[in-house]
Amino acid sequence: MAVAAPAHANYHDHIHPEPTNFVQKYIFSLDHKIIGIQYFITTFIFYCIAGLLAEVIRVQLLHPTGGFVSNEVYNQVYSVHGSAMVWLVIIPMLTGGFGNFVMPLMIGARDVAFPWLNMASFWMFPVAGALLFSSFLVGAPEAGWTEYPPISLQGPPGTSLWCMAIFLVGVSSTLTGINFLVTIMKMRAPGMTLTRMPLFVWAQLATAMLSMVATTALAGALLALFLERTFGVPFYDPSKGGSPLLWQHMFWFYSHPAVYIMILPAFGIVSEILPTFTRKPLFGYKAVAFSSVGIALVGFMVWAHHMFTSGMVPWLTLPFMILTFFVAVPTGVKVLAWIATLWGGRIRFTAAMLFSLGLIATFTLGGITGVFLAAVPADLHEHGTYFVVAHFHYVLFGGSVFGIFAGMYFWWPKMTGKLMSERLAVAHFWATFIGFNLTFFPMHWLGLMGMPRRVPIYDQQFQSLNVLASIGSFILALSTLLFFANVAYSLTKGKKASSDPWGARTLEWMISSPPPYYNFKKIPSVLALPYDFGEPLPYVGGDLIRPNPQSKFAGE
Amino acid sequence: MAKQFAPKKGIGPGFWPVTVLLTALSVAWVVWLGRTDFATFLPEAAVPADQIDSLFKMLAQMGGVVFIFVFGFLIYLSFAYRVRSGDDVHAIGVQMHDAPSLELGFWIVPTIMVCFISWVSVQIWYGLQQSPGNALTVEAVGHQFFYDFRYPTLWKPVSQELHLPLNEPVTVKVTSSDVIHGFWAPEIRLKADMVPGLVNTLRFTPTRPGTYRIVCTEFCGVAHGSMIGKIVIEPKATFKSWLAAQAHAEGPAPVVAAAAPMVANATHPGGGSAAVAPVAQGDATAGKVVFAAHCSSCHSVGGFDEKLVGPGLGHLLNDPAHPALVTGEKASAAAIAHILHTGYTGPIGMMPNQQQNAISEADIANLTAYLVSLSK
Numbered sequence: 001m002a003v004a005a006p007a008h009a010n011y012h013d014h015i016h017p018e019p020t021n022f023v024q025k026y027i028f029s030l031d032h033k034i035i036g037i038q039y040f041i042t043t044f045i046f047y048c049i050a051g052l053l054a055e056v057i058r059v060q061l062l063h064p065t066g067g068f069v070s071n072e073v074y075n076q077v078y079s080v081h082g083s084a085m086v087w088l089v090i091i092p093m094l095t096g097g098f099g100n101f102v103m104p105l106m107i108g109a110r111d112v113a114f115p116w117l118n119m120a121s122f123w124m125f126p127v128a129g130a131l132l133f134s135s136f137l138v139g140a141p142e143a144g145w146t147e148y149p150p151i152s153l154q155g156p157p158g159t160s161l162w163c164m165a166i167f168l169v170g171v172s173s174t175l176t177g178i179n180f181l182v183t184i185m186k187m188r189a190p191g192m193t194l195t196r197m198p199l200f201v202w203a204q205l206a207t208a209m210l211s212m213v214a215t216t217a218l219a220g221a222l223l224a225l226f227l228e229r230t231f232g233v234p235f236y237d238p239s240k241g242g243s244p245l246l247w248q249h250m251f252w253f254y255s256h257p258a259v260y261i262m263i264l265p266a267f268g269i270v271s272e273i274l275p276t277f278t279r280k281p282l283f284g285y286k287a288v289a290f291s292s293v294g295i296a297l298v299g300f301m302v303w304a305h306h307m308f309t310s311g312m313v314p315w316l317t318l319p320f321m322i323l324t325f326f327v328a329v330p331t332g333v334k335v336l337a338w339i340a341t342l343w344g345g346r347i348r349f350t351a352a353m354l355f356s357l358g359l360i361a362t363f364t365l366g367g368i369t370g371v372f373l374a375a376v377p378a379d380l381h382e383h384g385t386y387f388v389v390a391h392f393h394y395v396l397f398g399g400s401v402f403g404i405f406a407g408m409y410f411w412w413p414k415m416t417g418k419l420m421s422e423r424l425a426v427a428h429f430w431a432t433f434i435g436f437n438l439t440f441f442p443m444h445w446l447g448l449m450g451m452p453r454r455v456p457i458y459d460q461q462f463q464s465l466n467v468l469a470s471i472g473s474f475i476l477a478l479s480t481l482l483f484f485a486n487v488a489y490s491l492t493k494g495k496k497a498s499s500d501p502w503g504a505r506t507l508e509w510m511i512s513s514p515p516p517y518y519n520f521k522k523i524p525s526v527l528a529l530p531y532d533f534g535e536p537l538p539y540v541g542g543d544l545i546r547p548n549p550q551s552k553f554a555g556e
Numbered sequence: 557m558a559k560q561f562a563p564k565k566g567i568g569p570g571f572w573p574v575t576v577l578l579t580a581l582s583v584a585w586v587v588w589l590g591r592t593d594f595a596t597f598l599p600e601a602a603v604p605a606d607q608i609d610s611l612f613k614m615l616a617q618m619g620g621v622v623f624i625f626v627f628g629f630l631i632y633l634s635f636a637y638r639v640r641s642g643d644d645v646h647a648i649g650v651q652m653h654d655a656p657s658l659e660l661g662f663w664i665v666p667t668i669m670v671c672f673i674s675w676v677s678v679q680i681w682y683g684l685q686q687s688p689g690n691a692l693t694v695e696a697v698g699h700q701f702f703y704d705f706r707y708p709t710l711w712k713p714v715s716q717e718l719h720l721p722l723n724e725p726v727t728v729k730v731t732s733s734d735v736i737h738g739f740w741a742p743e744i745r746l747k748a749d750m751v752p753g754l755v756n757t758l759r760f761t762p763t764r765p766g767t768y769r770i771v772c773t774e775f776c777g778v779a780h781g782s783m784i785g786k787i788v789i790e791p792k793a794t795f796k797s798w799l800a801a802q803a804h805a806e807g808p809a810p811v812v813a814a815a816a817p818m819v820a821n822a823t824h825p826g827g828g829s830a831a832v833a834p835v836a837q838g839d840a841t842a843g844k845v846v847f848a849a850h851c852s853s854c855h856s857v858g859g860f861d862e863k864l865v866g867p868g869l870g871h872l873l874n875d876p877a878h879p880a881l882v883t884g885e886k887a888s889a890a891a892i893a894h895i896l897h898t899g900y901t902g903p904i905g906m907m908p909n910q911q912q913n914a915i916s917e918a919d920i921a922n923l924t925a926y927l928v929s930l931s932k
Contacts, residue, residue: 071778143775150752151735151776238753239865239906244736245751278637280649284659309738309773310749311756314685321677325670332666335626340658342633344568344650349638357634364626368619375615375677377608377684381745384738384773449598450742452773455781459769503646533648553645 018517030115033515035122036101037415043093046129048480050084053077055477058470064463066456074456075142076158080132082145083162087169088129090400091258094265095176095211096122098407099204101415103180105508106198108189108526110518113182117175124172131165144454146255149236149247153229163226170215170222177211180204189507191526195289198506198530199282202289203268206296210257214300218254221247248310252303260299262396264292266403267334270356273410274338276504277353278345281531284337291330298327308379317376324374331367335360348553350502351425355406358433362398366391369444387447393440405432405483412490413497417513419554420490424482431479438472500547501554505530505537510544570636578628582621589617601743601768601789603761604684608745611680618669689727689759694718696730698737698750699912700777703770703785709799711897712806713911718770719788721795725761733899733908738773741787749774752906762789838918843926846919854907857930866907873931889928896920
């Protein structure tokens with residue numbers, strides 16, 4: 001047992017004792033692992049609420065004349081659904097949840113650089129969630145997650161609560177970005193050069209840069225909207241000399257990079273899972289690592305592709321269109337590298353692997369329709385329709401959420417020390433995959449045939465496909481129950497997990513499950529990339545638990 | 557060291573047959589899509605629609621091929637290299653880190669595809685910029701929750717129905733009187749947001765007679781879902797008689813000869829065509845009452861800078877800033893009446909038109925007299 005010595009012989013001895021009282025240990029914890037799990041618990045609660053809101057949308061759209069809820073309620077429901085899924089679920093789960101729990105372990109650190117800041121970042125989330133969901137009490141925002149003025153200036157009082165909630169999330173996200181950037185740059189184990197970092201860490205690095213820079217634009221835009229709504233300061237209302245397009249530029253300057261904040265960590269998760277379950281190195285490590293940074297950089301220069309119909313000088317659409325097309329290059333490199341990784345592998349179809357393969361398939365489709373939307377002339381037809389709804393659900397559900405579930409199944413044994421039921425998990429994958437495609441694939445066609453977004457009623461001709469989509473969404477909702485059943489099963493009856501149940505080689509698997517307080521009593525040195533299966537582990541020193549090469553893998 | 561699994565020979569079992577199969581599927585997809593006429597799913601009712609469909613078709617062909625190969629190889633490789641029952645689970649895969657030529661291909665192939673798509677898209681974009689629109693210009697104004705259309709020869713807007721002559725290049729200028737609306741004609745494949753204080757332009761040539769939808773694609777409030785207008789494309793003769801009937805129904809414009817294009821003010825503050833017509837004689841005292849009821853919530857009777865929502869209207873005729881700034885016309889009683897009829901959207905804000913303000917012709921005459929009297 002490590003005991004803090006009065007004078008530290010070397011840095012290995014600098015370990016503070018673990019807090020013993022419940023509140024310090026589990027509530028206001030400074031431990032990145034506990035904070036990560038706190039993120040997971042809160043975001044999964046938000047995921048369920050926002051998911052139920054989505055089901056309200058799908059029930060309403062079962063019939064062309066709606067009728068399940070009033071127009072006002074419908075508008076509030078989809079607005080809060082979108083806002084919550086983006087800001088309260090996907091972003092915090094991928095950065096706050098996985099970033100916090102996994103990233104410091106992967107780089108051989110004992111915690112993040114600023115644990116107090118980390119705790120502060122987390123505690124903004126429950127507050128933001130309470131603000132956003134309580135807006136239903138006073139009239140929730142109605143103008144969608146984008147809240148374009150001037151209509152958002154007319155919105156119900158809850159729109160101001162929305163501003164405050166998203167502002168808080170933005171502050172939290174910025175602070176987490178700074179925290180992770182410093183952690184990754186300064187706290188890697190000796191010998192872990194940048195090009196020996198696991199790919200998930202690369203993804204978190206690119207994401208941290210994006211969150212840190214882009215979120216400030218959103219904060220400014222939100223503050224202005226709040227001031228205009230509350231005190232009548234005319235930023236956006238054209239009848240008072242404001243500009244509605246100012247909001248759109250500010251909003252998308254954040255919200256397009258935010259798409260990459262939501263997808264890059266999921267790419268990172270896949271890039272860890274594929275080597276593990278093919279038992280070979282990821283193809284083209286450097287290409288995959290640098291393409292994350294490439295996507296992040298180009299991602300800052302494409303925001304106005306959301307505004308091709310909003311009104312700008314015609315020639316200005318061209319650079320935005322072409323730069324957007326070029327995002328497809330680093331993204332394509334990633335997808336092709338993942339596929340090349342499968343070649344010659346020893347592939348085990350665990351649930352984590354299935355969700356990763358599912359991500360590659362569905363995200364690719366979302367990426368392809370992204371190119372359709374980026375082409376200005378085609379976008380003149382597609383903008384603002386269900387085609388867009390289909391596209392971004394393929395990216396954000398088929399990409400980000402599939403990545404989240406892949407990561408959950410992969411790191412669950414590390415978080416809890418228990419295994420999940422693979423059988424149930426595989427059933428969860430297939431139900432999700434089928435439900436997802438049934439829900440969102442028909443929407444491409446609906447959009448192209450003339451169904452606009454954000455409508456509580458629609459033309460008779462669109463009913464059959466809407467019913468199909470709704471049935472798919474019910475399957476999707478039920479599939480989520482399989483996941484929670486698995487959580488309950490694992491926590492009560494799950495088998496004990498070994499330190500390395502999958503045969504993975506990154507540092508987090510070289511310590512016990514769940515990891516001890518302070519992770520590494522002695523910090524190891526890193527000699528090479530972790531993915532060379534068959535070679536000895538590239539770690540020297542430390543008090544690592546080296547996996548027994550003959551032990552069985554979980555899920556066999 | 558664990559046993560390394562290796563394919564039996566060369567690139568592995570089934571690689572070439574699968575490649576051939578996926579290539580065949582791709583060719584079939586490209587050919588089938590190439591022969592498919594998108595107009596059978598959704599009519600192409602105007603000229604750039606075919607251009608836009610051809611771009612969409614090209615994207616769908618390329619995207620489909622990419623998807624066939626990605627998805628095909630994903631499934632094939634997953635099955636070909638899966639661990640079968642009885643296999644040694646500790647065997648490892650081929651320890652390949654990269655293959656420089658293949659990796660270079662991963663960068664080059666998408667780059668070439670993207671360059672090609674950019675080239676085609678820019679060409680079609682350039683074609684759209686060249687669309688003529690010189691035969692007729694109609695102004696479309698979005699309101700919560702309907703569309704108004706203004707024709708050069710009518711002084712009242714036509715609500716909800718946009719009539720257009722067949723085979724005549726038209727320009728539709730769109731704006732809004734309140735919040736952002738969308739103007740989408742799916743059968744024309746064109747869309748522009750109707751943004752208050754801003755004018756967006758669409759140019760096309762209707763080629764197929766019929767009645768089509770105009771759909772609002774930007775959330776605009778509680779009845780957004782039912783904000784649907786109509787485009788009626790009809791032969792030129794039918795269109796002309798429709799226009800004449802509209803002119804007849806509304807009667808002669810009582811104050812101004814023809815309403816200057818409202819939205820022209822927004823794009824070119826100096827470009828509004830002058831409306832010079834004798835102004836009906838009004839009563840300034842009655843005008844004061846109308847002003848208090850309909851105007852005073854937004855306008856003071858002070859100087860131009862004494863704004864409430866709009867500018868102060870106290871010295872319209874002798875204040876150099878106003879109303880020349882608004883319409884580009886010399887300040888006159890006729891110009892005042894003109895703005896009261898048409899409303900205003902432009903650099904200094906927006907004002908509802910006569911219908912929305914619910915003021916009668918007599919009210920306008922009286923208001924004009926009152927506002928002129930204030931300047932004296």
